[in-house]
Amino acid sequence: MTERRPKKFEFERQMKIYKDLLNEGENYELNHRWEQAFNLYINAEKIVKKYGSKIEIGNIYYRKGRVLAQKGNLKESLNAFKESLKFLKKGEGMPLQIATVTGAIGDAYKINGTTGEALKAYQEALKILKAEKERVVYTHSHLINQILEAMAKQLNNIGEIYLLLKYWDKALENCRESLKVALDLKISSIILTSRLAISKIYSEKGDSKSALEYLMKSIDIAKKEKDEFNLLKIFLEIANIYNIEKNTKFSLNYYRKALKLSEKLKNKQKLTEILDKIGTVYLEKNNRKKAIEFLQKSYEIGNEIKQYYFEYILYHLGVLYYLNKDYDSAYKNLKESLKFAERTNDIKLLRSVSIKIGDLLKLKDSYDDSIYYYKKALEHTRNLETQVKILNKIGLSNLLYNNLHDANDYFLRAFNWLRVLLLAELNFVKKRQLLKEFSDIPQNMCAIKCVLYEKTKNIELLKEAVGYSEFIRSQKRPADLKSDFKRKDSLERKKIQIQMDKKCLELKELNGQYQLEKNIKAKEKLLAQIDETQRILFLLDDSIWETSTGAIESFPHPVEKIFGKLFSVFRNISDSWAILDFVYVKALNKLYIFFINMKSKELYLFSKQFNERFTNSVQNKLKQLEDPKVKENHLKFEKVLVSLNNLGGKIVTTPLTNFLTKSDIITLTIVPHSFLWKLSWETMLIKKRQLNQLFKLQRIFSLNYLILQKTAEKN
Structure with a gap:
């Protein structure tokens, strides 16, 4: 009897230590201190393996897996979860516990950026919970609320994955279902989590108004429930939305509210993050003095914990040095940030840093090295928009190289x-x-x-x-369209538009599958389907515009300024006497040809019904105009112009503005002069930027341009 008491006492003492270690570990997790949490769970594991049950051993493996996932060790994390499930099943753990671990596997994949596997895990967890709900609904009513709470969490997780995949409707559907369950249960933490997720969906869709409505209402709920941790998240999300909208005043206001709350909560991880975000706002405003003040504070706190977000501070400091043209310091901070990102397997940061290092190296003319870092970023990119951006950067570096x-x-x-x-x-x-x-x-x-x-x-x-x-x-x-359609055309157009919308959704679905697919043959098959769907969309797009009987889009005003500017640009890039082009007004089915006399600075415009015979006639006359013998003989040249006029059209001299404003022409599409096949052309890339800037300034959206200089006379 005396021997049993010490054993019982030791057991109770060890289990108390075990529970204290778990509580302390959870606190470290809340503050994103993963290394410290992991070490505590290792110590707890030693105790539980000696004194604990199989379910408790499963629980400690679950906690280890959770922390390992946050540290970026996906493989070790999955192994820990596998062990957790093994012990839970041996100990006849409840389906609720098994679903929790399965959901955590989804979290691990999500952190790693493997959205397809994350979605499968969350859906599996939800399936387990639904089956358990059906099983206990009539027998164990006390478990129902726990199961429903877990279901709400998994529904929200699924919604967030669909958000990452840009399936807005599916994301909203799951998050709203999660919110409904949470409202029925009156669990404020999940209500706030779901509302936050829904606000993010609206924000991603570009509907910041709806996003802010959800968040503003969430503030009252969080304050009423005294849920300061979620209130902090809400302030941060509101600030982020205003920051995206470039509303600096409001974004800084909410970042400061979040900062004050994080100071109260003594949450160093959030303090580091918010100080960094404020510094980044000032960085974008080009207020480098304020930027360095906040980034430095963020760096100091981040340097203390070094477990989370410190790598982001190094990244933003690198960007600051980059903007200050201190490229050596920028490179040093960015490389240090990259080390942290690789160690923690922070995919998002790894991608951002690699891109910025690539930009820096390209600036220093190290094109080959810049390509290496861009490709590194591309390897860790699943978002299609970011892929497009990086592919373009690689193309530019290769072009410069x-x-x-x-x-x-x-x-x-x-x-x-x-x-x-x-x-x-x-x-x-x-x-x-x-x-x-x-x-x-x-x-x-x-x-x-x-x-x-x-x-x-x-x-x-x-x-x-x-x-x-x-x-x-x-x-x-x-x-x-802002056109006048006949009733028949309007109905036909609507029918085609419905077909186009279906094909657009189909294309989006195929694209999502392509991004998730790992099998090469399956990817090739999906790519072929994508190409075919695009082809059909092009055909539908063409047919929808054929139904138009009115003008399609407004020609930018003032026209006079545009053509005045065109004169100066063309004068800079051409020594020849004329630049020729088709101008085709699709809505009116007419062809206009204008050519500019660079010496007299006059612009002529010729118009006629569009048909093949007419085009051939015009081509022949224009070839004559380009003949040096005709050019030298003023009478011959005028005769050709008259013959052009006699074709049934008319010559309109400057200003073209009068012609455009007096006529009902509000749509112009410039079609490049590739029909002048007999002439020799060379590309004038040097002035491409000037032209590009001009078009952007004048808001010309319907102009297709390829400026070429004639070189036949030089030979």
Whole structure:
């Protein structure tokens, strides 16, 4: 009897130590102090293996797996969860416990960026919980609320994965279901988590108004429940939305509210993060004095804990040095940040740092090294928009490195995925944002095709160059036409639009599958399906515009300024007397040809019904105009102009403005002059930036351009 008491006493003492270790470990986890938490769980494991049950051993493995996932050790984390499930099943653990571990496996995959596997794990956890709910609904009513609470968490997790995959409807569906369950149970923490998730979905969709509505209502709930941790998250999310919208005043206001709350909670991890975000806002405002003040504070606190977010501070300090042109210090901080990111397997940071190091090396003319870091970033990128951005950067580095064929390959890959993004995007505002963000990609494609043309003199390359800008132009048409349609045309158009919407959704679904698929053959099959869906979309797009009987889009005003500016640009890039182009008004089915006399600075415009015979006649007359003998003889030249006039059209001299404003022409599409096949052309890339800037300033969205200088006279 006396021997049993010490054993019992020792057992109780050890189990008390075990529970204290668990509680302390949880506190470290809350503060993102993963290393300290892991060490405590290792000590707890030693005790539980000697004194604990199989279920308790399963629980400690679960905690270890959770921390290992946060540390970025996916493989070790999954092994720990596997052990946890093994002991839980041996100890006849409840399905609720098994579902919790299965959900944690989803968390591990999510942290690692493996969204497909994360989704499978969350769905499996939800399946287990639903089955358990059905089993106990009539017998163990006291478990129902626990099961429903766990279901709400998994529904929210599934919603967040769909958010990452940009399946907005599925994301909203799951998060709203989670919110409904949480409201029925009156569990404020899950209510707030679900509302936060829903606000993020709206924010990602570009609906910041709805996102802020959800968040503002959540503030009252958090304050009422005295849930300061979730209140801190809400303040941060509101600040982030205002920051994205470039509303500096409001973003700083909410970041400071979050800062005050994190100081009260003594949450060093959040303090570090918020100070860094405030510093980054000042960095974007170019207030480098304030930026360094907050980033330095963030660095000091981050240096204390060094377990979370410290690598982000190093990254932002690197960016600050980069902007200050202190490239050596920038490189040093970025490389240090990269080490942390690799050690913790922080995919998001690893990608951001690799891109910034690539930018820095490109700036220092180390193109080969910049390509290496861009490719490193690409390996860790699943988001299609980011892939497009990186592919374009690799293409540029190759172009600067004079590796033309690789540049062409990467620009082409960037363009192809951009095309998928644009075609799959139903929201026209979002589509315009994408076009604005990636406007340089088709221009780069034009540039590389022109450079390759210079090498090969293959006229087909020039035609390809035009095709890239043509596609982008087609995507800039508004979703709702401002044209006058006949009733029949309007109904036909609606029918086609419905087909297009279905195909857009199909394309989006295929793209999502392609991103998740690992099997090479399956990926090739999906890619073929993507290409076929795009082809059908192009055909539908063409047919929808054929139903139009009115003007399609407004020509930018004031026209006079545009053409005045065009004169000065053309004068800088051409020594020849004229630049010729088609101007085709699609809505009116007319063809206009204008040519500029660079010496007299006059612009002539010729108009006629569009048909093949007329085009051939115009081509012949224009060839005559280009004949040196005709040019030298003023009478002959005038005679050719008269003969052009006699074809049935009219010559309109400057100003073109009067012609445009007095006529009902509000749509112009410039079609490049590739029909002048007999002449020799060379590309004028040097002035491409000037032209690009001009078009952006004047908001010309319907202009396809490829400026060429005639060289026949020089030979």
